[in-house]
Amino acid sequence: MNGIELAGRSFDSRLIIGTGGFTSLDAMGAAVEASGAAIATVALRRVDPAAQGSIVDVLERAGCFLLPNTAGCFTARDAVATARLAREAFETDWVKLEVIGDEDTLLPEGSELIEAAETLVGEGFTVLPYTNDDPVLARRLESAGVAAVMPLGSPIGSGMGIRNPYNLRLIVEQASVPVILDAGIGTASDAALAMELGCDGVLLASAISRAADPPAMARAMRLAVESGYLARRAGRIPRRLYADPSTSTEGVPELSEP
């Protein structure tokens, strides 16, 4: 079984798809199907009377579990209020907790994040926090009772991949909850690397939604996450500076004049 268990619930894919950035609900639906993702994130915004179609219907047709986010929140207070709205809107206690500290980099605000996580865990939420690639912050969040930690690889939408694989390794080694790489993935090899480093899953949006061919990239990401997971479990060979022949050096015939 290549699936993931989060907060006691099993999902049959280790890829979580963010639904932001698609040109239409149809385009999103096609990419979600191609990704095989079992979980899809959604946001809450003021009702736009001009909006056509229901994202909830499209995602549920694709068989996705809906994970509301608190995107756009800059304080613990706003994030908690948004999570409560999401609980009412989606009848779920699950929330992807985002508390942003800077408009240009969209990097998380650590202290507000911890405060929001503590409050929401206290209110019975299953909290999946988007966090920095900081092992200490990850540990603090785990102590707060989150269901997983979701460190960034690089800033949201940057496509810069995993900028600090060593920190990610530390987070993976120390965590006793699942670690999901969230944000920064640019292409399939980034997603595979996250899994090879020991992440339990990958959450990405822009890498698919803003690709030239989103459904094709969705399939690439699905395979990359699977490949990386399998490679991690298979146990890679150590890196060596010099060659180590895989063909025996014994019994090489003497074919030239000595």
Next chain:
Amino acid sequence: MIAGIELTLNGEPRRLPAGATLAVAVRETGADANERGIAAALDGEVVPRSQWNDQALRDGHRVEVVRAVQGG
């Protein structure tokens, strides 16, 4: 002057008829109150859908009505 309630609905000043409930305000935004993925808050506090028909509104209330949208 016509009796009514002056409040803020999704950031815009609005006048609703006297006696209007939160359910009226939700419909006023164009939202389908029966659809999944809709929620409403009154002065920052979530009001469960089951109470929308009974929740009275008054002058100065801040009403937010949100809906599921695409997002990472």
